[in-house]
Amino acid sequence: MTRAPASRALDPTPLWLKLSNYLILSDEEKMYLADLERTIAREPPRTDLLQQGERYRDVRIIRDGWAIRHKALPDGRRQVVNFVLPGDIIGMYCMLFESADHSVTTLTPVEVASFAPERIAEMFQSFPRLAAALAWAGAREEAIVAERLLSLGRRTALERTAHLLVELLRRLSVVNMVTDGHFVLPVTQEILADALGLSIVHINRTLRRLRDSGLIELNGQRITVNDVRQLASVGQFDELYLHLIRAPRRLERAFSVPRHQNGNHADRAHQERAHQDRTHPDRDDRLKA
Amino acid sequence: MTRAPASRALDPTPLWLKLSNYLILSDEEKMYLADLERTIAREPPRTDLLQQGERYRDVRIIRDGWAIRHKALPDGRRQVVNFVLPGDIIGMYCMLFESADHSVTTLTPVEVASFAPERIAEMFQSFPRLAAALAWAGAREEAIVAERLLSLGRRTALERTAHLLVELLRRLSVVNMVTDGHFVLPVTQEILADALGLSIVHINRTLRRLRDSGLIELNGQRITVNDVRQLASVGQFDELYLHLIRAPRRLERAFSVPRHQNGNHADRAHQERAHQDRTHPDRDDRLKA
DNA sequence: AGGCGGCCACAACATAGGTTAATTGGCCTG
């Protein structure tokens, strides 16, 4: 949707596209962003972009590929905190932290840009609108982690799994990585288990239930979601937390910079929240049919 | 430590103290902060400062008292995402979000300041250093939530509980709310259960184990931690994620504003991380003695 | 004073999910 008019040789990067959802970028801002992504490297799968306990180095921006952010206990138990997709930033505030409290590891070949942490401070001083947009992106990430916390704390294995699949579907469609309800999930069941706080065996059981019920299909790393609505219902998925609603007007208005657009909310998507009253036992019964 | 020279009639608020750990505030910045906290209200316990699904209103700063941030499923299951303590901010980026994906409810009588969301945008433009410091505070909060995710996903009930208690101890001592290893925990077991993803009954069992082992004592809402080291060991607590190390120099240097302090790291605390190799079964055996 | 509701405590039982182990099928490498 919010596609900016092409400006010279600048290609819109995922980060740019992401921020465009919340801000109408000026040419100057676009150039600054492009400049941040000037130094690019390619990393193979299973590379640590960051290691828990180590000192931070540069700030990085994922331009292509998948990675995971994860934390480990001394005895090896591990929790995947989030999936890192194109447009996501690693170590944004690293200049303020002594050392990393989590690791980031690639799942696929990945293209990353990196730049010196000081440039963040520079951005806060010279491009306050960009800084605000990035801070916003960080808040959105926290919302995702909080929702996963709700999953691990209060959803059953089946619900959690369904919920995660719908979340990924939604997040990936925003960056055009979903076609026809199927997408590539470059992930072993072990990683899924670590993301959902389950054992490998139980993830396997749970996926089979979902497959048997016809809600999803799996062949290799390609997953097809046959019935998003029902899958979302199984997972008690309410996309409120993803804050996907695009509102570039909103920040514009707060900053009141280019034009003073008025508060017409016509373009706002309206999702209704499924409010079923449920009794405690038989949480997974949406699948029992 | 980093106590700013008293500047006229301005009282240091918790937020101010918090930010002082990471930035040497100028008088002008202090005044701006004080101005943000000009409109103050008092709320009784069990008041919703924010309700999931509702539209955001003002940005709020907790000046005194406890609150919880929590999310609920349609059927009533609930997860406490975090505890909100003095100096914490509610709805910082609300101008960017359509509606709240979580609730905030007071646990004690609370004193809150509130101001219009636009002032955040204003701050990004006029006080970039403050904006950066606040963004940092947000990142720290995310780190806390991520650590709790690790707890729910991969720690046993006993470990989780111990971990949370140590975390609260640490966070509260930063704001001088701990004396002699004891502090007030204005929380029912139900809330503890919702924070740790456990049932009330099981929290009760777990607290009793901790009490029986002599690690903690409970009388009413006062909790005494008798052996922090061992409690931390039971909870596999590694305070890295709290990012407590005070480094006002760090941001200063990045912004290179008042004086250009050099990179002398003499004041940096050094905690070593306990790296015990543990075998999978008997995770809770640190208590079995 | 009596009754009511919230919170804590504990016992008895039920189950979701963990653990162990064995089997299979790629896929790489020598």
Next chain:
DNA sequence: CAGGCCAATTAACCTATGTTGTGGCCGCCT
């Protein structure tokens, strides 16, 4: 082609945690 490794799969069994139910304490209301 054999051997080996890694991921997926499934079965059998086990346990940490959830559920239900009861009683006691305490503060509050009328």
